[in-house]
Amino acid sequence: MSLHLDTPLLRSTSLSQLTGADIWLKMDALQPSGSFKLRGMGLAAQRAKASGARRLVSSSGGNAGLAVAWAGRALELPVTIVVPSRTPEAMRRAIAAEGATVLVHGEVWDDAHEHAQTLEGALIHPFDHPDVWAGHASLIHEVAAAGLRPDVLVVSVGGGGLLVGLMQGVYELGWTDTRVLAVETEGADSFARAVEAGHPVTRPSIDSVALTLGAKRVADEAFAWSQRHPILPVRVTDRAAVDACRSFLDDHRVLVEPACGASLSLVYGRDPRLQGRVLVVVCGGASASLEQLTDWREATSGSR
Numbered sequence: 001m002s003l004h005l006d007t008p009l010l011r012s013t014s015l016s017q018l019t020g021a022d023i024w025l026k027m028d029a030l031q032p033s034g035s036f037k038l039r040g041m042g043l044a045a046q047r048a049k050a051s052g053a054r055r056l057v058s059s060s061g062g063n064a065g066l067a068v069a070w071a072g073r074a075l076e077l078p079v080t081i082v083v084p085s086r087t088p089e090a091m092r093r094a095i096a097a098e099g100a101t102v103l104v105h106g107e108v109w110d111d112a113h114e115h116a117q118t119l120e121g122a123l124i125h126p127f128d129h130p131d132v133w134a135g136h137a138s139l140i141h142e143v144a145a146a147g148l149r150p151d152v153l154v155v156s157v158g159g160g161g162l163l164v165g166l167m168q169g170v171y172e173l174g175w176t177d178t179r180v181l182a183v184e185t186e187g188a189d190s191f192a193r194a195v196e197a198g199h200p201v202t203r204p205s206i207d208s209v210a211l212t213l214g215a216k217r218v219a220d221e222a223f224a225w226s227q228r229h230p231i232l233p234v235r236v237t238d239r240a241a242v243d244a245c246r247s248f249l250d251d252h253r254v255l256v257e258p259a260c261g262a263s264l265s266l267v268y269g270r271d272p273r274l275q276g277r278v279l280v281v282v283c284g285g286a287s288a289s290l291e292q293l294t295d296w297r298e299a300t301s302g303s304r
């Protein structure tokens, strides 16, 4: 049994009318941990337990850490999450509420990750592991089981774990002509930069409200997929990502993070590449709240 839910797949009347395309939404914001991350983290945690792990460890102060904490509680395994000091208090509380021990180490994710590697237990990587990709691939299999074969796939990219998992699912089904739009905010465009450079590159810093997309370097496997399949990198502004969160809340009454708003902003911007049956992965995000949305809007006002 998987730990994640088979989430609703909705055809959006309003967004289809707006774009002239057939817009389908895979509602992973409705996973119990608030994001698609439970797919990959859940499977990785199950496999770790099956191979004898007595404790789970993770280094993410974001949706991955929350998903590992959720999985650990469901599997009755103790969990330690090492977070950097930048991790917001609300997220630390949410992780602790799942019963996990939260340790603070360093200022940024790299510091926390280094410390997590020294701890006892199975380390669950937030995006760069085959078990994580296999778990994320389930999203595409659910879409296929629901009878939809999309022409276009719209997906947000941080470290690229979701992209890799979805591409695996797409190829397992033989959907090799699917057009893929890989969306990032401008200040977190590690994937676009890698594709343009022709090799994975390390971005000097992350400068975006979409913290969840803030991997300085994408997984090598995400770059490798860009060499195997036409995956078009798309950059959007923070402002567009935040505005899309707000519009989506009005249209579908679900609140998501700017990491997810980035993908939705292609819909609200009526991107001409949205043609035919379009699957938008509504990846979610547990750090979103009404107050946060207001702060994000203020932080991005004045920009476009």
Ligand SMILES: *Cc1c(COP(=O)(O)O)cnc(C)c1O
Pocket (backbone or CB within 6 Å): 035, 036, 037, 063, 064, 126, 127, 156, 157, 158, 159, 160, 161, 162, 163, 212, 213, 215, 257, 259, 260, 283, 284, 285
């Ligand atoms: C983690 C995350 C992403 C990016 O996923 P990667 O596997 O790191 O590319 C996008 N949106 C949300 C809400 C996330 O939690």
